[in-house]
Amino acid sequence: MVRRTRRAFVVTLGAALAGGTAAPAFADSTGPRPKPPLARAHAHNDYEHPRPLLDALSHGFGSVEADIWLVDGELLVAHDATDLDPTRTLESLYLDPLFQRVMANGGRVYRGYDLSLQLLIDIKTPGEATYLELAKRLRRYSRMFSTAYGGVGGGVRRGAVTAVISGDRGARAPMEAEKVRHAFYDGRLEDMGTGVPASFIPLISADWTKTFTWQGVGPMPQEEREKLYQITVAARAARQKVRFWATPDLAGAAREAVWRELLAAHVDYLNTDDLAGLEEFLRGAH
Numbered sequence: 001m002v003r004r005t006r007r008a009f010v011v012t013l014g015a016a017l018a019g020g021t022a023a024p025a026f027a028d029s030t031g032p033r034p035k036p037p038l039a040r041a042h043a044h045n046d047y048e049h050p051r052p053l054l055d056a057l058s059h060g061f062g063s064v065e066a067d068i069w070l071v072d073g074e075l076l077v078a079h080d081a082t083d084l085d086p087t088r089t090l091e092s093l094y095l096d097p098l099f100q101r102v103m104a105n106g107g108r109v110y111r112g113y114d115l116s117l118q119l120l121i122d123i124k125t126p127g128e129a130t131y132l133e134l135a136k137r138l139r140r141y142s143r144m145f146s147t148a149y150g151g152v153g154g155g156v157r158r159g160a161v162t163a164v165i166s167g168d169r170g171a172r173a174p175m176e177a178e179k180v181r182h183a184f185y186d187g188r189l190e191d192m193g194t195g196v197p198a199s200f201i202p203l204i205s206a207d208w209t210k211t212f213t214w215q216g217v218g219p220m221p222q223e224e225r226e227k228l229y230q231i232t233v234a235a236r237a238a239r240q241k242v243r244f245w246a247t248p249d250l251a252g253a254a255r256e257a258v259w260r261e262l263l264a265a266h267v268d269y270l271n272t273d274d275l276a277g278l279e280e281f282l283r284g285a286h
Contacts, residue, residue, distance in 0.1 A: 037062055037110045038282050042120070042243060042269040047077045049275070052093045057101075057109070059279040063118035063243075063269050066094055067167070070130040075137065078124075090134075094119060095141050102144040102160045109160050116146060116162045118203075118269075120186065127170025131183075135174070138163060138182035145182040152176055152200045164203050176200070187240070189231070198239040203268075204231075208244040208258075216254030220261050228265045241268035251277055260285075 042063040043049075043056035056064045068075045068090055075090040098109065098119070105111040123130045138145055146159040165171050166186035175185055187201035189211070212228070214220045235242045244262070248255045249272055259281055262270055272278040 034110070035060060035283070037113050037115050038279060039115055040263075040268060040270055041275075041278050041282060042118070042271050043275060044245065044249075044271045044273050045079055047088070047093060048079065048273070052077070052088075053097055055275055059275040060110070061275065061279075062115055063120060064094075065120040065122060065166075066090060067122040067124050068130065068134065070125045070133055073133070075130070075134060081124075090121070090137065095137065098161055099141050099144055107144075107160055116158055116160060119161050119163045120203075121163055121165055121167075121183070123165065123167035123171055125168070127168030127172070128174055130168065131165060131171035131174050134165075135178070135182070142182055146184070148181040148184065148199055149179070151179055153197055154179075154199060156199050162202070166205060192231075192234055192238065192240070201240060203241050203243060204235050205243045205245060206231075208247045211244070214258075216248050216257040220257075225261065225265075228261065228267075232266050236266065243267070243269035243271060245271050247271055249273055256281065 037060040039062040041056075041059070041061040042065065043061050044065055045067070046052055046056050046064040047066055049055040051058075052066075053064055066077050067079055068077055069081065069084060071084060071086075074086065076084050076086065077088050077090055077093050078084045098117070102109060109115065109117040121134065123134075144160045146162040147157045149155050149157070163183040164186050165175065165183050172185060175181060175183065184199075184203070185201045187196070187204045189204060189206050191201055192204055212224050214224050232242050244267065247262070247270075248258050251274065255277075259270055259278075263285060270278060270282070
C-alpha cells in the first residue's frame with residue numbers, strides 16, 4: 001500500500017468519500033444507544049488521523065493500530081522516526097482516553113455493546129526492550145485489558161480492550177516468559193498449525209501483496225480464492241482471527257471487490273486508512 005503522506009490527507013479523503021455531510025455513528029458515548037460497533041473494521045495507522053483513537057471510535061471501529069518507538073524511556077507514537085513528537089505518547093493518545101471511556105461506560109468501550117476493542121500495537125524499535133517497557137505501562141491500566149494467566153497455554157480473562165503486539169519479532173520471547181500478561185502476540189502465516197494456542201496468538205496478520213496477486217480488478221482467480229478460504233478455515237479451527245494489511249485502499253470498484261471477497265471468506269478485520277469509507281461499506285454490506 002502506498003502510504004498517505006500526512007494525517008490531514010487521510011481525513012480529507014475520508015470526508016470526501018462520505019460526502020462530507022454524514023455524522024459519525026459514535027459521535028458521543030453519553031447520548032442515546034448508537035448503532036452497533038463494527039467489529040471487523042481496523043483503523044490502519046490510526047494515529048495519522050486528526051483525532052487519534054477518537055475518530056476511529058466515532059465511526060464504530062473494532063480495532064485500531066498504533067506504532068510505537070521507545071525513545072529515552074518514553075513510548076512515542078509515529079510511523080517514521082522523523083515524525084516523533086514527545087507529546088504524542090501511547091498514554092496520551094490511547095491508554096488514558098481509553099481508560100477514561102471504559103470507566104465512564106461501565107466497563108465497555110462502546111456503551112451497551114460487549115465488544116473487546118483490539119488495540120494493535122506495532123513495535124518499531126527493538127522488540128525486547130520496547131515490550132518490557134510497554135508491559136509496565138499496560139499493567140497500570142490492567143483493569144481494562146484482557147489478561148492471560150499461567151503463561152503461553154494458560155487461561156484468559158477478557159477485558160474491554162485487548163492489546164495485540166505486532167511489529168518487531170523480538171517482543172515474543174519476553175511475552176512468552178510472562179506468567180501474567182496484559183497483551184497477546186500478532187502471529188504470521190508461518191505460525192499457523194504450530195500448536196501455539198490462541199491464548200497467546202489470537203491474531204494472524206499477513207501482507208496481502210505477498211500472499212495474493214489479485215488486486216480487485218476482474219474476478220479473483222479461483223486458486224487464490226481457495227487459498228484465502230484455506231487460511232481462514234485453518235485460523236477459525238485454531239480460534240484465531242485473520243487480518244491482511246496492504247489491501248487496496250483507494251476508493252473504487254477494486255477496493256470494494258477485495259472487501260467483498262474478504263467478507264465472504266470470513267476474514268475478521270478489514271484494514272483501511274479511510275474510516276468513513278469502510279464504515280459506509282460495512283453498514284451497507286449484505
